[in-house]
Amino acid sequence: MKRLIYELSESVRIAFAQIRANKLRSALTALGVIIGIVAVTLMGTAISGIDTGFQNSLNMLGDDILYVQKWPWHDVEDWWNYVGRPPITPELATPLNAIIAQTPNSLLEIAVPVAGRGTTAKFNENKVSNVITFGTSADYSRILNVEIQEGRLFNETEDASGRRVCVLGYDIAEALFQGRSALGQQVLLNDQPFLVIGVLAKQGSFLGLMSFDNQAVVPLEAFRKSFGTRRGAELRVKMKDKNKLEEAREELIGAMRRVRAQLPGERDNFSINEQGAIKAQLDPIKSAIAMAGLFITGLSLFVGAIGIMNITFVSVKERTKEIGTRKALGARRRTILLQFLVEAVSICLIGGVVGLLLTYGMVLGVGAAFPSFPADFSIGLVFLSVAVSVVVGIVSGFAPAWGASRLDPVVALRYE
Amino acid sequence: MSPSPVPANTHRVTRPPGALVIDIAGVTKLYKMGAEIIHALRGVSLEIRRNEYLAIMGPSGSGKSTLMNMLGCLDTPTDGRYMFNGKNVAHMEDDELADIRNREIGFVFQTFNLLPRSTALANVELPLIYAGLPAHARRERAAQTLHDVGLGERMLHKPNELSGGQRQRVAIARALVNSPSIILADEPTGNLDSKTGVEIMALFEQLYEDGNTIIVVTHEEDIARHARRIVRLRDGLIESDAPAV
Ligand SMILES: Nc1ncnc2c1ncn2[C@@H]1O[C@H](COP(=O)(O)OP(=O)(O)O)[C@@H](O)[C@H]1O
Ligand SMILES: [Mg+2]
Numbered sequence: 001m002k003r004l005i006y007e008l009s010e011s012v013r014i015a016f017a018q019i020r021a022n023k024l025r026s027a028l029t030a031l032g033v034i035i036g037i038v039a040v041t042l043m044g045t046a047i048s049g050i051d052t053g054f055q056n057s058l059n060m061l062g063d064d065i066l067y068v069q070k071w072p073w074h075d076v077e078d079w080w081n082y083v084g085r086p087p088i089t090p091e092l093a094t095p096l097n098a099i100i101a102q103t104p105n106s107l108l109e110i111a112v113p114v115a116g117r118g119t120t121a122k123f124n125e126n127k128v129s130n131v132i133t134f135g136t137s138a139d140y141s142r143i144l145n146v147e148i149q150e151g152r153l154f155n156e157t158e159d160a161s162g163r164r165v166c167v168l169g170y171d172i173a174e175a176l177f178q179g180r181s182a183l184g185q186q187v188l189l190n191d192q193p194f195l196v197i198g199v200l201a202k203q204g205s206f207l208g209l210m211s212f213d214n215q216a217v218v219p220l221e222a223f224r225k226s227f228g229t230r231r232g233a234e235l236r237v238k239m240k241d242k243n244k245l246e247e248a249r250e251e252l253i254g255a256m257r258r259v260r261a262q263l264p265g266e267r268d269n270f271s272i273n274e275q276g277a278i279k280a281q282l283d284p285i286k287s288a289i290a291m292a293g294l295f296i297t298g299l300s301l302f303v304g305a306i307g308i309m310n311i312t313f314v315s316v317k318e319r320t321k322e323i324g325t326r327k328a329l330g331a332r333r334r335t336i337l338l339q340f341l342v343e344a345v346s347i348c349l350i351g352g353v354v355g356l357l358l359t360y361g362m363v364l365g366v367g368a369a370f371p372s373f374p375a376d377f378s379i380g381l382v383f384l385s386v387a388v389s390v391v392v393g394i395v396s397g398f399a400p401a402w403g404a405s406r407l408d409p410v411v412a413l414r415y416e
Numbered sequence: 417m418s419p420s421p422v423p424a425n426t427h428r429v430t431r432p433p434g435a436l437v438i439d440i441a442g443v444t445k446l447y448k449m450g451a452e453i454i455h456a457l458r459g460v461s462l463e464i465r466r467n468e469y470l471a472i473m474g475p476s477g478s479g480k481s482t483l484m485n486m487l488g489c490l491d492t493p494t495d496g497r498y499m500f501n502g503k504n505v506a507h508m509e510d511d512e513l514a515d516i517r518n519r520e521i522g523f524v525f526q527t528f529n530l531l532p533r534s535t536a537l538a539n540v541e542l543p544l545i546y547a548g549l550p551a552h553a554r555r556e557r558a559a560q561t562l563h564d565v566g567l568g569e570r571m572l573h574k575p576n577e578l579s580g581g582q583r584q585r586v587a588i589a590r591a592l593v594n595s596p597s598i599i600l601a602d603e604p605t606g607n608l609d610s611k612t613g614v615e616i617m618a619l620f621e622q623l624y625e626d627g628n629t630i631i632v633v634t635h636e637e638d639i640a641r642h643a644r645r646i647v648r649l650r651d652g653l654i655e656s657d658a659p660a661v
Contacts, residue, residue, distance in 0.1 A: 003548030010545050017533040325529040328490060329590070330518020330546035332511045409490045413525070 007335050011342040018315065018343060019350070026347055029311040033351025033392065034358065036301030037385050041359040043297040044381055047290045052376060054286065060203055060212050061275040062145050064242040066252055068092075068111070068235035072271040074281055085269045087232035090115055090220055092259055093137070096235060099255045107248040108255070109240050112139045115223055115233035121168075121216060122188040123176040131172055133189055133216045135223020135233075143238050146212070151183050151198030154219050162221035167198035171213035189216060192226040245274065301392065304351065309396040312344045316404040323404055324412030337405035344397025345390055352389030356382060429625050430644050434466030436502075437597050437629060438487055443496030445482050445652075456482040458652040459496070464631065466597070469624045471640035471660070472633045474649035480633045481602055483649065487631065488521050488600045489513045501597060518546045522591025524601035528583045530575040536562060536586045537571040543594045561589040565619060581612035588619060598629045605639055617642045 019026040067073075070085050090113030100108045115135040121128045134140075138156045154165050166189065173182045173196075182196045194216075203212040223229070239248040249272050256270055316323070323336055363377045445457040456479045464470060464487075474480050485491040486498065489505055492513075498506040505516060517523075530539050540558035549557070562571050565585040575583055584604060591599050601620070605613030621642060624630050632643060640646050641660055648655040 002550070003546070006545045006548065006551070010542075013538075014531075014533065021533055321529065322531060325525070325531075326542070327514060328488070328517060328523045328525075328529075329543045330514050330594075332514045332546075334511075335546065410485050413485075413490070413529075 004338075007338060008342065011339040012346070014339065015343040015346040019346060025311065026350075029307045030347050030351035030354065032304030032307035033301070033348050033389065034304075034355040036297075036304035036392075037352050037355030037389065038358050038362075039297035039300045040294065040388065041356060041381055041385050042362065043293045044384065045359065045363055045377060047293060048376060048378065048381075051286065054282070056204065058275045058279055060145070061278075062143065062236075062238075063275055064239045065143055065274065066108075066237045066239065066249060067273040068096075068237060068252070068256060069271050069273055070232060073273045073277050081267070082271075086260075088234055088270060089113075090135075090137075090224075090229060090233045092256075093235055095259045096237075096255055099258055103251070103255070107240050107244050107251050109238040110139055110142055111235045111237045112137055112143050113220060113233050114140070114236055115220065115229045115231070117227055117231060119190040119216070119227070121172055121176060122191075123185065126176045126178070128172050128175045128214075131169075131189065131214060131216050133166075133218060133223070133227070135218050135220040135227070135229070137220055140217060143236050146203050147201040149199050149201040150181065151196070153198055153217070159219040159221060162225055163219065164192065164194045164222045164226070165197045165219065166194040167200060167217040168196055169200050169211075169213040169215040170202040171211060172216060173199040189218070190227065194218060194222070245276065249274070301388070304348075305392045305396040308344050308348055308393060309399060311347065312340055312397045312400040313403075315343060316340060316400045320407065320412050320415040323407055324409050324415065327407075327409035328413065333405040335405075336407075337401045340401035340404050341394055341397045344401070345393030348389040348393035348396075349386070352385050356385050428621070431467040431624075431627070433468055436463060437466050437500070438462065438464040439497075439499040440486070440493075441497045443483075443486060443493040443498060445479075445486065445491070446494045455652050457486070457493070460649075460652070460654055462647065462654065462657070464598070464629070466629050467627070468629055468631075469620075469642075469644045470631045471643035471646045472631065472649060473635060473637075473640050473646055474655070475635060478649040479652040480635070480649055482652075484600055484602050484631070484633050487598075488523060489516050514546075518543055519594060520597045522594070522596040522599040524584070524587050524591050524599065524604045526603040526606040528575070528580075528587045528607070530583055530586055530590075532575055535572045535574055536567060536578065536589075539575070539586055540590045540593050543590060547594055558589070558593055561593045562586070565589045565592070579612075580608050581615055584608065584612075584616050585619065588616075588623075592623070592628070598631060599623070600631050600633075602633045603635075604632060605634070605636075613639070 068088060070088055071082055076082060093111045093113040096111045100106050100111065113136060116132055119131050119133045121131045138154060138159045141153045144153070148167070149170065151167070153167055154163070158165055166187065168176075168182060168187070176182065176187060177185070182199055185196050186193045187196055188194070200213070200215075218226075237252055239245065241248070252272055253268060256272075257268065260269060262269065326336065359381075360377055441461045443457055443460045444455070447454040447456055460483060472480050472483060482491070486493055489500065489508075490513075492498075492508070493506055496506070498504070500516065501520065505513065508516070531542070534542075537555070537558050540562055541554045544554040544557060559568075559571060562568060565588055567582060567585050567589065570578060570582060575586070578586065591601075604620075605616055608616060617639060620630055620632065630643075632639065634640050643660050645658070646660050647657045
């Protein structure tokens with residue numbers, strides 16, 4: 001055991017002496033590994049960045065919210081089974097909340113009705129179209145997962161009286177008021193005047209497609225008066241414990257069937273949606289993209305590995321006589337094997353570390369240039385690329401090192 | 417110590433032979449070169465005892481190096497018996513042979529065979545690494561041995577910073593450092609000028625007098641004359657085996 005450690009440290013010393021003596025050759029070989037490691041780690045960073053962004057987007061939907069809607073979020077082929085469903089109306093929230101209140105140990109906290117439609121917001125000359133306006137109850141504060149930056153949400157009295165007040169999403173407030181305070185101003189939502197009583201903090205966009213800062217929230221009653229609720233609504237139901245999702249969903253289905261007075265055996269005439277379903281749907285696509293990306297970048301690492309194998313073969317050939325000498329002095333097969341493996345791994349590790357530093361620099365650069373791109377350079381990536389370098393070194397150095405260890409000492413000593 | 421040329425056969429010490437180290441009987445070695453079979457050794461029997469100083473002589477191609485490699489456990493005989501220190505080594509595995517070479521045999525090559533990127537000290541330490549000695553003990557023994565062969569001042573030089581004679585001294589120190597049973601030198605002066613060759617042979621004389629067992633392969637009578645016993649090979653057979661005159 002001790003002998004192995006001495007042999008290993010001698011191998012490391014010789015390997016670095018060898019690399020120093022053949023600087024250009026070693027650098028060119030390491031370059032192949034550098035390119036491979038940069039490609040793989042950049043791809044890894046991009047994949048984990050996309051993943052983080054994706055998760056952030058999903059979290060905007062709320063990981064403790066169940067959505068009661070007419071349509072499910074996944075694609076359906078039997079659309080005729082859904083199209084005839086009665087619409088979800090905001091009024092359903094009242095009986096649903098009553099049932100929740102009656103249920104002992106309910107896993108559900110509250111159901112909040114949310115009606116929505118696209119509107120155009122105006123203030124003086126400024127205009128923003130495609131504003132998503134939500135009509136909801138004062139309970140909206142219970143399911144809101146963004147800070148109120150300025151002002152407040154409406155209360156129950158304002159809700160019940162149908163006052164035309166609104167809370168604006170960050171981007172709308174910015175676009176209409178351009179830095180000045182929106183509080184106390186009248187904005188027009190589809191030409192209906194609304195008094196601004198609050199502004200939401202910035203949230204970002206969902207998968208880069210749909211902005212969450214492009215919304216306006218108004219009391220349900222005012223919404224009904226101004227826009228009507230014929231288009232239907234949804235109920236957002238908050239769970240008490242997000243880890244008991246399946247039980248909560250079961251409970252909600254039961255409660256909704258009672259609200260809808262559905263008969264046993266009758267199919268649900270509503271859908272319960274949640275963010276996890278989107279995740280489940282997109283995850284396979286995401287991992288397919290990740291696999292394809294890693295495979296393609298992995299090819300460049302493979303080319304680097306071939307370079308390592310080649311240089312190790314050359315090194316073994318050049319030092320055949322040295323191998324013979326070492327064997328004459330008592331080196332066992334594993335000693336020689338170890339020596340050339342250490343050499344291959346050393347070059348790979350140098351390439352790996354340089355490649356990692358390059359990637360780190362690039363990620364910092366990208367982070368500075370596009371602050372919104374969630375590129376994170378994790379410690380896991382460091383361990384991964386060091387491990388990959390070592391494995392590449394061992395795998396590609398093995399064949400030549402094995403050959404060296406098996407050389408007949410007499411033949412090796414006669415080699416010129 | 418500063419070795420001075422010792423004229424052959426004058427005032428020289430001959431130590432009484434000790435225990436049997438090498439005992440080969442009927443050893444043959446065949447090499448296949450394509451369809452051709454080369455009989456490098458055709459049946460050689462030889463006994464070598466501790467404290468001997470032996471020269472193996474013969475024309476080029478007579479099988480000297482083949483015999484030497486066999487004696488040094490670098491190679492195994494095609495047929496015949498080989499007992500080394502009472503152990504049968506004729507059918508040993510590679511790694512067992514490697515351990516015997518490490519502990520029992522010190523090789524000196526015609527071309528020195530030093531590691532080019534290692535200092536003299538590191539070169540001499542190498543067999544001790546394979547013997548599993550810790551660093552400080554290795555350093556100490558290697559330094560002492562280099563000192564003994566007259567290179568105490570040059571320990572941290574790389575081979576390319578040393579003369580041919582100095583390189584061969586490093587190689588000899590490397591052969592000696594693990595206190596082997598025998599030292600095997602194949603044409604140790606073959607790559608040296610005659611003056612340096614004489615110095616190296618004086619060093620061997622010294623080592624012999626200090627208690628080492630030495631086998632030198634050479635085709636030069638002048639070199640062989642330093643030994644106490646001369647074995648002559650011809651066409652893979654022992655032609656004569658006699659004390660040096
Ligand atoms: N590895 C080998 N493969 C084939 N033939 C060899 C090998 N080693 C030696 N020989 C042959 O065996 C014979 C003896 O060689 P060698 O022992 O080197 O002689 P010497 O050292 O006396 O010059 C020569 O004919 C040589 O060509
Ligand atoms: Mg020879």
